[in-house]
Amino acid sequence: MANQDTTRRETLSMTGLRSVSRRDVLKGMAVVAGAAAVPTILAACSSGATTAPASVAPPASVVPPASVAPASAAGVTGTVTVGSNHSDASEVKGMTAINAAFIAANPGVTVTMNPVDHNTFQNQIGAYLQGTPEDDFTWFSGYRMRFFASKGLTTAIDDVWAKVSSNFTGAFATAVTADDGKVYGIPVDYYPWAVFYRKSVFSDKGYTIPATWADFKTLCTKMQTDGLIPITFGDKDGWPAMGTFDILDLRLNGYDFHTQLLTGKQKWTDAKVTTVFQKWAEIMPFHDKTYAGLTWEKACDTLIQKKSGMFMFGLFLTGEFSSTGTPADLADLDFFPFPAMGTQYDAENALDAPIDIWMVSAKSPTLQADLDAAKAYMEFWSKGSTQLLMFQNQPGFIPTANDADSSSYDPLTKKAVQIVSQAKKITQFLDRDSRPDFAGANGMQAFLQKFLANPTQDTTALQAEIQAYWEALPPATV
Amino acid sequence: MTATSMAGGSSRRRIRRGRVVLHAFLITMSLIWIFPLAWCFFTAMRPLSDTILHGYFSWPTTLNFQNFIDGWTNANLGYYYLNTLIVAVPAVIITLILASLVAFALTRVRSRINLFLLMMFTAGNLLPPQVIIVPLYHFYLAIPIPKPLSSNGLLYDQYIGIILIHIVFQVGFCIFVLSNYMRTLPKELNEAALVDGASIFRTYRSVILPLCTPALAALGTLEFTFIYNDFFWALLLIKTGSKRPITSALNNLQGQFFTNYNILAAAALMVAIPTIIVYIALQRQFIRGLTLGSTKG
Numbered sequence: 001m002a003n004q005d006t007t008r009r010e011t012l013s014m015t016g017l018r019s020v021s022r023r024d025v026l027k028g029m030a031v032v033a034g035a036a037a038v039p040t041i042l043a044a045c046s047s048g049a050t051t052a053p054a055s056v057a058p059p060a061s062v063v064p065p066a067s068v069a070p071a072s073a074a075g076v077t078g079t080v081t082v083g084s085n086h087s088d089a090s091e092v093k094g095m096t097a098i099n100a101a102f103i104a105a106n107p108g109v110t111v112t113m114n115p116v117d118h119n120t121f122q123n124q125i126g127a128y129l130q131g132t133p134e135d136d137f138t139w140f141s142g143y144r145m146r147f148f149a150s151k152g153l154t155t156a157i158d159d160v161w162a163k164v165s166s167n168f169t170g171a172f173a174t175a176v177t178a179d180d181g182k183v184y185g186i187p188v189d190y191y192p193w194a195v196f197y198r199k200s201v202f203s204d205k206g207y208t209i210p211a212t213w214a215d216f217k218t219l220c221t222k223m224q225t226d227g228l229i230p231i232t233f234g235d236k237d238g239w240p241a242m243g244t245f246d247i248l249d250l251r252l253n254g255y256d257f258h259t260q261l262l263t264g265k266q267k268w269t270d271a272k273v274t275t276v277f278q279k280w281a282e283i284m285p286f287h288d289k290t291y292a293g294l295t296w297e298k299a300c301d302t303l304i305q306k307k308s309g310m311f312m313f314g315l316f317l318t319g320e321f322s323s324t325g326t327p328a329d330l331a332d333l334d335f336f337p338f339p340a341m342g343t344q345y346d347a348e349n350a351l352d353a354p355i356d357i358w359m360v361s362a363k364s365p366t367l368q369a370d371l372d373a374a375k376a377y378m379e380f381w382s383k384g385s386t387q388l389l390m391f392q393n394q395p396g397f398i399p400t401a402n403d404a405d406s407s408s409y410d411p412l413t414k415k416a417v418q419i420v421s422q423a424k425k426i427t428q429f430l431d432r433d434s435r436p437d438f439a440g441a442n443g444m445q446a447f448l449q450k451f452l453a454n455p456t457q458d459t460t461a462l463q464a465e466i467q468a469y470w471e472a473l474p475p476a477t478v
Numbered sequence: 479m480t481a482t483s484m485a486g487g488s489s490r491r492r493i494r495r496g497r498v499v500l501h502a503f504l505i506t507m508s509l510i511w512i513f514p515l516a517w518c519f520f521t522a523m524r525p526l527s528d529t530i531l532h533g534y535f536s537w538p539t540t541l542n543f544q545n546f547i548d549g550w551t552n553a554n555l556g557y558y559y560l561n562t563l564i565v566a567v568p569a570v571i572i573t574l575i576l577a578s579l580v581a582f583a584l585t586r587v588r589s590r591i592n593l594f595l596l597m598m599f600t601a602g603n604l605l606p607p608q609v610i611i612v613p614l615y616h617f618y619l620a621i622p623i624p625k626p627l628s629s630n631g632l633l634y635d636q637y638i639g640i641i642l643i644h645i646v647f648q649v650g651f652c653i654f655v656l657s658n659y660m661r662t663l664p665k666e667l668n669e670a671a672l673v674d675g676a677s678i679f680r681t682y683r684s685v686i687l688p689l690c691t692p693a694l695a696a697l698g699t700l701e702f703t704f705i706y707n708d709f710f711w712a713l714l715l716i717k718t719g720s721k722r723p724i725t726s727a728l729n730n731l732q733g734q735f736f737t738n739y740n741i742l743a744a745a746a747l748m749v750a751i752p753t754i755i756v757y758i759a760l761q762r763q764f765i766r767g768l769t770l771g772s773t774k775g
Contacts, residue, residue, distance in 0.1 A: 025614065084718075085734070087730050088733045090729075114717070114718050114720070115720075116717075116718075116731045118732070118734040119729050120719075120722075120726060124713060124714075125712065127615060127717075128717050131717055132619075132632070132634060132635060132717065211737075219613065270711075291505060296735075301530050304531065305530075305531060314735065316734075316735045317736075319528065319733065323526045323585075323738065324527045324531060325527030326527075332686070365630070464512055
């Protein structure tokens, strides 16, 4: 045995497989492990929240800053646990500031935060709410909120809303009210969808903002002759196309039809849906031909590079614009509401402006003990001053509260506030206004991609397929 | 060319031509394999502003390691490496101990139910884990676990829960491999140990187990990679963001909408490193494990 062993070892080393010696690696690992252990141990000795890196920190109780302001009002005490999908480094900074401010306003209260990244939080929400959720958690308005409310997995907060409702417009009140008429959330931010462009491109080429559908198409043709891609577009991830579908349906068929369509009360085989696809087909030739392989970020890059003229998208595209290293790029960004289509619904000025909310869970094991603090935390989020702390770290997501100090807003945000306040109807975006399994990758995302691949097709068969898909969905369960 | 090499004649030249073809083939293949990684590395070296302004297929204006630094701090990779180690190390060790015990019993101790047991354990591998997620989720919420092992008194949302489920799902495969390996060891070893007065456990620990080192090392590498790459169980059974394994740390770099792909590329490369280290550290055993029984010596 021993002999065989040695022979094999020699054969292996002769073939040169051990170019990096195993012992070298093991030695290296020991050194690395030792070096890594030192700061970890040091960090473990001190309080987690203050020493952890700015990013996703372990859930440590946020300690109040050294200079705690004396309590102005009778604050709550106890503990509140918070499930947050704010996981980007800057958002965590915002959350930390807000929690510290909450503690400063309520000395004696403890906030324990569980930050989970957006995608995981969203994928996991059903299991999360049925298991051992935190007392308060971040979520979205629309069907997504109403669904969990109807399943009894979240707690109604009408008492909190009664105290704070004067700080919100009627559209926000609608957005947090579930099917049973009770309020389940506090709206905290929103971001409108509109047509974005670069001011310098428009002024250089003498373009004007199109007010009507005809103007819009004329502008597209002009841009094409000027060598620009009129409308940049990236639908690799499936959801960006929904923005265009939503606005066309809202303009052509109105808010009521649109929301009923997405909740199964209207049929996809309706001729009104056919009109949406036909109008969409009219402008598809003006879209970037390579849309199917582009993420929205890459589509946005052509706008930044002045290779394309317009982009129908959400305000959060500022994230890409502010990463160019040149602040002038962001300052050059502007937008206009989607043009009127010549129907009675133009007057609704409806648009997608998804609203993010905070909710109170139902199955949190600590909720009974924490209820006062949990509700106080919700109330705290309804203040403009709280929402601004987040906005400063997460531009592109506009505070919802009336008393939010808008003097610090940049011109783009001010304009976004204005077009949303002019909107008589606000929708949440297709995937938030409908069932997740209907809006998902096998559902509407795939159907829209199928349409886009051949926009001039007769859409009768496609519409029948969508309707059949809706009808084949199982009863909605968590 | 020198006279000696000329004198080598046509045979040597033919060998050389063969070598050239072989090496050309090998170089081409390795380039094809390395290309995606190299491109990922290239992207990771470029600042986002550079790729936004010039596209990903362009000559870089700046190359630096800033994305690696940002990825490391923004995703808190050091912290999540430790999380994965807390799960992977006990899981691999306990899996191998349990599997070797079972494999030993199945191959070295005569019993009627051996074949049935082996089939049971191996059949477990055929069960896709997704099938049992719903009952498992409810089990995890219902099973009480005492304090030191679990901070919330449940299996749910605890390291111990993840460790256990990994052991459950990995042990079948390890038993299969180890029992096949142990079968190749001569029966006389057992008999000799018996004559020397060794108990069954002593035979396992001092005679059979040391001979299984190559198989154990190969399995250790594989199992570590499996568990390291797992995303599924943590997604289902852990709700606390800070208890997640390293694979999910990459998600922290993807915003709700906006993602800096260059930082993501840098972090993805860093996340891939530990499996490579484990492979290099155990490669001798790993290759021996793969070629076990391929030669008679």
